[in-house]
Amino acid sequence: MQIRDFKLERYFAAYEFSVRHMLSASDCEALSLAELLALADAETRALWQGLKLSYTESQGHPLLRAEVAGIYHGITPDELLIAAPEELIFIAMNVLLAPGDHVIATFPGYQSLYEIAQAAGCTVTHWPLTPGPTGWQLDLDFLARSITPQTKLLVINFPHNPTGFLPTRSELDQIILLARRHGLTIFSDEMYRLLEYRPADRLPSIAELYERGIALSGLSKAFALPGLRIGWLATHDRDLLGRCLAFHDYTTLCASAPGEILGIIALRAKAHILARNLALIRDNAAAFATFCARHSSLVRWLPPRAGSVAFPQLRADLPVAQFVEAVLARKSVMILPGDVFEHTGNHFRVGLGRADFQQALGEVERCVEESGW
Ligand SMILES: Cc1ncc(COP(=O)(O)O)c(C=O)c1O
Known part of the structure; x- marks a missing residue:
């Protein structure tokens, strides 16, 4: 079988285990x-x-x-x-x-x-x-x-x-x-x-x-x-x-x-584990909504109704590739650009289930401020 590369998985493979923070992981903080x-x-x-x-x-x-x-x-x-x-x-x-x-x-x-x-x-x-x-x-x-x-x-x-x-x-x-x-x-x-x-x-x-x-x-x-x-x-x-x-x-x-x-x-x-993960997601989603409100000319929050991921949209004149590359290079935070989903609408994915999400978001915010975006 000939099959094209799995773009998202290739992107993860390049950065997942070398960056300081992942802002886009789809899983919740793994249990030990x-x-x-x-x-x-x-x-x-x-x-x-x-x-x-x-x-x-x-x-x-x-x-x-x-x-x-x-x-x-x-x-x-x-x-x-x-x-x-x-x-x-x-x-x-x-x-x-x-x-x-x-x-x-x-x-x-x-x-x-x-x-x-x-x-x-x-x-x-x-x-x-x-x-x-x-x-x-x-x-x-x-x-x-x-x-x-x-x-x-x-x-x-x-x-x-x-x-x-x-x-x-x-x-x-x-x-x-x-x-x-x-x-x-x-x-x-x-x-x-x-x-x-x-x-x-x-x-x-x-x-x-x-x-x-x-x-x-x-x-x-x-x-x-x-x-x-x-x-x-x-x-x-x-x-x-x-x-x-x-x-x-x-x-x-x-x-x-x-x-x-x-x-x-x-x-x-399951009751215990699901409650733990939903609490993480709720907290992180609220933090991200606040970030989007503070930077409403930069990013549009499209609130999810379920799950541990969301797909906000960046303003048109800042290409998402430029945004994620800058955040990666300057802050060692990995953000998944929408094009790994073969989507062309200038979106990026955020993963809301990780324990270090708000720390990673803080780094992104510093990058946004330093860049004057
Ligand atoms: C929608 C969806 N289906 C299936 C999978 C595959 O799950 P796993 O990586 O545990 O095999 C994923 C993983 O990200 C997913 O997001």
Whole structure:
């Protein structure tokens, strides 16, 4: 397979482990092993202490799948497959798509959500999110107009990376109605689900709502455990899940044994971990909104409704490349420019879940003042 570079990941690879601060990381401040183990109950502590580093069950540890199923309504442990989140995108796209298929994907977006389809010989229509008067918006008529007889798959990502957009329940229902009418599968990337700022805004998973829906989620974002490399696919479509399980034999075969047990501990402690991460996000989002208000001629805040990222816009006469390069060179703070998302609107991403966010923002503010921007 020929596949283009993953621009965001190449950008991260260049700077992530050498800069002083990351202003754009999408994960929340990672828990340490000691912090996580302190949350274990008697059963999971015994599982951890007695853990043998053997191969694990290909579909995922039964206890882990039972805990994941507990996040959903009506999803059973048999309707889940455990693997690394990025790997699950690769598996699902390979199983779902054939050359010549048409795919519609929300845009901008996490590149693998449309790039793997493109590399597999599909044509991809980008369904654009656009800045509106009060935040990001999505045009449902555009979706209706874009569906062709070749359209096989609709790829959505709510809460959305990089904008923090979350549709209303009515918008999501309309999307499902259109998909059902045209027999489309929906791949729904729900990596940032459970990080809704208002609990009432949380949407059901596509796996709960749509018989041809397949949801991706995992522990990397909302649970602050990207190093575990634990994610899952959830779907009522058992045939599709079976084909993903068979493809998984050609990728990693099974998840890492320590990752699975630590994942069970995290899922059992979800109330504590989610509250910790939402508190971080709320504080950092408030600090960033204040920064934007102080520098309103420089940056436009487009408030997210959920998740740990946002995608503000820089004023037109300061190219985002110049802005991020200056902040990197002078303050050793990495900011992700919008062009790594192949977006041309002079935006940059901020990651709201890190403990040093406000320190990093302070450095950016000093750079702004010293530059006279
Ligand atoms: C929307 C989205 N989907 C999937 C992933 C992949 O998750 P992971 O890096 O844990 O494999 C990411 C990671 O940034 C993401 O933002």
